[in-house]
Every structure is written in C-alpha cells, then in structure tokens.
Amino acid sequence: AGEVEQTNEQAADLYASAGAFDPAAARAALAGWDARVLVLAGERDGGPLPRVAAAVAELLPHAELVVQEGAGHFPWVDDPDCFTQTVASFLG
Numbered sequence: 409a410g411e412v413e414q415t416n417e418q419a420a421d422l423y424a425s426a427g428a429f430d431p432a433a434a435r436a437a438l439a440g441w442d443a444r445v446l447v448l449a450g451e452r453d454g455g456p457l458p459r460v461a462a463a464v465a466e467l468l469p470h471a472e473l474v475v476q477e478g479a480g481h482f483p484w485v486d487d488p489d490c491f492t493q494t495v496a497s498f499l500g
Contacts, residue, residue: 435467438467438468439467439469441468441469441470442469442470443470444470444471444472444498445465445468445470445471445472446471446472446474446494446495446498447461447462447464447465447468447471447472447473447474448461448473448474448475448476448483448491448494448495449461449462449473449474449475449476449483450475450476450478450479450480450481450482450483450486451475451476451477451478451479452478452479452480453479453480453481453483454480454481455481458475461473461475462475472498474494474498476490476491476494477490479491
C-alpha cells in the first residue's frame with residue numbers, strides 16, 4: 409500500500425542506467441568476500457525467483473541459500489515464525 413509514496417523516482421531512473429553495472433567486477437568482488445551470507449528467497453517470489461537467488465548464492469564463497477516454502481516476496485509476513493527461525497539459526 410505504501411509503494412508509491414516510498415518510491416524514489418530519481419533513484420529508480422539511475423538504478424539501471426547505462427554504465428551502472430560492471431558484472432565482471434561485481435563477480436570478482438563477490439568471489440573474494442570472506443563473510444557468511446544468508447540468501448533467503450520465498451518459494452513463490454517473483455523477484456528474485458528462487459533460481460535467481462540460487463545463482464546469487466553461488467557467487468559468494470560462504471553463502472547459505474534458503475528457499476522459504478510457501479512464501480512470496482515478504483517471507484517475514486507470509487510465515488514470520490519460519491523466517492525468524494531461519495535467520496536466528498543462521499546468526500546463531
């Protein structure tokens with residue numbers, strides 16, 4: 409419901425502008441990252457799709473991928489207990 413008022417049109421215009429992405433540099437930086445990362449996607453999320461989240465997790469050497477069953481784009485709303493357990497387990 410708050411999407412329109414929370415949208416920054418100026419930032420959105422620049423987000424995917426020409427020269428905004430350097431995939432090779434991004435992949436190289438991620439490959440050298442030594443931090444644990446939780447990549448959590450909802451099973452029914454349209455963005456990122458779980459297969460896209462899996463591809464992102466593959467770029468990070470210490471990533472853990474979790475696809476929350478039955479969840480969409482807001483897994484903490486769809487099943488807050490499952491989401492909380494997943495994050496707490498990762499941080500614990």
